[in-house]
Amino acid sequence: MSPSAIWTPTNTNITPSARIHMTLLTASKVKHYFGGLCAVSEFNLELQAGELMGIIGPNGAGKTTIFNLITGVYRASEGSIQFRGTELVGKTPHQITALRIGRTFQNIRLFRDLSVLDNVRIAHYAQGEYSPLEALLQIGRYQREERRIIDNSRRLLAIFHLEAMAAETAKNLPYGLQRRLEIARALAIGPELLLLDEPAAGMNPNEIDLLMEFIQWIRKEFHLTILLIEHQMKLVMGICERLKVLDFGETIADGTPEQIQNNPKVLEAYLGEGPVG
Numbered sequence: 569m570s571p572s573a574i575w576t577p578t579n580t581n582i583t584p585s586a587r588i589h590m591t592l593l594t595a596s597k598v599k600h601y602f603g604g605l606c607a608v609s610e611f612n613l614e615l616q617a618g619e620l621m622g623i624i625g626p627n628g629a630g631k632t633t634i635f636n637l638i639t640g641v642y643r644a645s646e647g648s649i650q651f652r653g654t655e656l657v658g659k660t661p662h663q664i665t666a667l668r669i670g671r672t673f674q675n676i677r678l679f680r681d682l683s684v685l686d687n688v689r690i691a692h693y694a695q696g697e698y699s700p701l702e703a704l705l706q707i708g709r710y711q712r713e714e715r716r717i718i719d720n721s722r723r724l725l726a727i728f729h730l731e732a733m734a735a736e737t738a739k740n741l742p743y744g745l746q747r748r749l750e751i752a753r754a755l756a757i758g759p760e761l762l763l764l765d766e767p768a769a770g771m772n773p774n775e776i777d778l779l780m781e782f783i784q785w786i787r788k789e790f791h792l793t794i795l796l797i798e799h800q801m802k803l804v805m806g807i808c809e810r811l812k813v814l815d816f817g818e819t820i821a822d823g824t825p826e827q828i829q830n831n832p833k834v835l836e837a838y839l840g841e842g843p844v845g
């Protein structure tokens with residue numbers, strides 16, 4: 569399958585989302601320790617609805633830890649993280665998913681032995697709106713909800729060009745398609761905020777170009793606010809409106825891609841890892 573078939577969405581009839589100036593996610597003075605190690609120090613963030621922001625920094629800078637703090641995998645040692653004014657610190661990952669915060673992982677996490685369709689279907693259950701009794705008896709809201717979930721799963725697979733592989737076992741998909749399936753799973757919950765952890769990992773330059781288009785497309789089509797972590801500077805500088813740069817848990821810079829590229833602190837942090845941009 570050609571790279572364009574991998575990432576080009578089927579429906580290109582895009583209605584641009586209205587830009588509402590509303591703060592969706594805030595982080596205030598967030599700190600996180602692993603034992604004696606301060607992995608994140610005084611992290612602050614204000615993400616506006618509709619924004620596409622990147623978090624960059626050398627290996628071990630604290631980027632994935634921030635995603636894990638937002639999504640409740642870890643509980644912040646100090647500080648506050650709010651989504652639409654709701655405090656996230658102390659909530660479980662399940663509760664945070666139900667608030668419509670979706671994510672992908674640096675190392676792809678799929679139900680490897682389940683089918684492609686079931687992987688997307690299962691991702692919907694964070695929103696389950698029927699009682700255990702209804703599920704047991706398979707009546708009422710359960711049946712309606714199951715129908716909706718299957719229809720929505722098939723719609724997502726069609727958008728992502730995965731419908732022909734719906735019955736295939738997830739682990740048998742090529743790497744690029746597994747990454748695509750992971751994003752489809754994250755979108756199954758109908759997220760307002762999507763966190764993408766190194767979406768371009770393992771991709772060649774051609775695939776990265778298509779991924780950049782794809783991220784911009786899903787942002788508009790699904791009215792998303794996106795926060796992404798990425799080492800691929802082409803992608804980061806090409807599509808992010810604003811960047812935060814971390815080094816050893818500290819935020820060392822915050823600004824537009826142009827400002828970041830010319831920031832001496834950033835260049836210093838990346839010395840030995842090649843130039844930024």
Ligand SMILES: Nc1ncnc2c1ncn2[C@@H]1O[C@H](COP(=O)(O)OP(=O)(O)OP(=O)(O)O)[C@@H](O)[C@H]1O
Pocket residue numbers: 602605607625626627628629630631632633634674
């Ligand atoms: N569960 C953990 N237990 C102990 N230390 C951890 C844990 N997770 C992360 N760390 C440490 O916290 C620091 C930040 O790690 P983190 O994974 O957030 O960095 P990163 O910026 O995402 O790195 P990379 O770009 O390599 O993925 C590192 O020093 C890492 O070794």
